[in-house]
Amino acid sequence: MHNFFSSTVLFSEISTRKHNNNTMHLHLIVVILVIFSWFSLNEAKNHLEHKKQPLNQCNIFKGHWAWDDSYPMYDSSKCPEIRHEFDCLKFGRPDEYYLKFRWQPDDCDIPRFDGVDFLTRMRGKKIMFVGDSLSLNNYQSLICLLHAAVPSSNIIQATGGVQTWIFLDYNVSITMYSALYLVDIDKEQIGRVMKLDSVNRGGNVWKEADVLVFNTWLWWYTRGPKQPWDYIQEGNIIQKDMDRMVAFERH
Ligand SMILES: *[C@@H]1O[C@H](CO)[C@@H](O)[C@H](O)[C@H]1NC(C)=O
Numbered sequence: 001m002h003n004f005f006s007s008t009v010l011f012s013e014i015s016t017r018k019h020n021n022n023t024m025h026l027h028l029i030v031v032i033l034v035i036f037s038w039f040s041l042n043e044a045k046n047h048l049e050h051k052k053q054p055l056n057q058c059n060i061f062k063g064h065w066a067w068d069d070s071y072p073m074y075d076s077s078k079c080p081e082i083r084h085e086f087d088c089l090k091f092g093r094p095d096e097y098y099l100k101f102r103w104q105p106d107d108c109d110i111p112r113f114d115g116v117d118f119l120t121r122m123r124g125k126k127i128m129f130v131g132d133s134l135s136l137n138n139y140q141s142l143i144c145l146l147h148a149a150v151p152s153s154n155i156i157q158a159t160g161g162v163q164t165w166i167f168l169d170y171n172v173s174i175t176m177y178s179a180l181y182l183v184d185i186d187k188e189q190i191g192r193v194m195k196l197d198s199v200n201r202g203g204n205v206w207k208e209a210d211v212l213v214f215n216t217w218l219w220w221y222t223r224g225p226k227q228p229w230d231y232i233q234e235g236n237i238i239q240k241d242m243d244r245m246v247a248f249e250r251h
Pocket of ligand 1: 124125
């Protein structure tokens with residue numbers, strides 16, 4: 001603001017001097033260039049200072065996807081846990097452009113993912129993703145990221161029950177618990193009842209985890225044959241259907 005003001009003053013001083021003079025024109029051009037560089041310098045400076053906000057004061061969710069040539073951080077075709085339909089590289093997709101983006105908060109920089117640091121901090125912990133296929137994507141992505149960071153360490157897939165991979169050298173387990181709506185869907189005499197107030201089914205398993213990552217949304221507006229419930233229950237009231245947004249907010 002200060003720079004803008006002083007340059008405007010400078011500009012008008014020059015403009016009031018005698019006209020019809022080539023040097024005069026040159027001066028004007030120089031002044032205009034100076035004003036522009038002041039603007040852009042200021043903008044760049046503000047931008048930098050702006051970004052230096054400490055992480056704990058920064059809204060990391062406000063941002064954009066930024067191109068990063070150093071990405072991707074793993075080769076999906078080398079990952080032990082990835083569904084075929086997500087493994088584009090293995091099945092011949094030629095471009096990698098879509099893999100080269102990272103999240104950039106507007107007001108700060110977040111540290112680059114460091115798999116060894118992550119595993120070290122999480123030693124002895126159970127991490128569990130709960131939700132729909134978006135959670136599955138996150139779950140597989142995390143396993144691939146970690147595997148790429150420590151490719152020769154001992155990794156095993158737990159048998160039985162929910163899908164789990166264990167990084168033995170760090171004693172870190174990562175689990176996927178599928179629950180499209182998070183809440184229970186129980187088979188009863190009238191049919192499949194989605195219970196907005198109940199997480200008995202998953203709740204007991206979730207308690208075993210040290211870190212829980214929940215996600216749901218996609219299925220709330222699903223209707224027709226793909227809808228995996230017949231009735232919806234809130235408290236003692238069982239209905240054939242209700243406003244889906246209201247149901248989502250109450251669940
Ligand atoms: C692994 O972590 C669990 C807690 O999740 C703990 O009970 C167990 O003793 C640890 N095992 C080893 C070998 O450190």
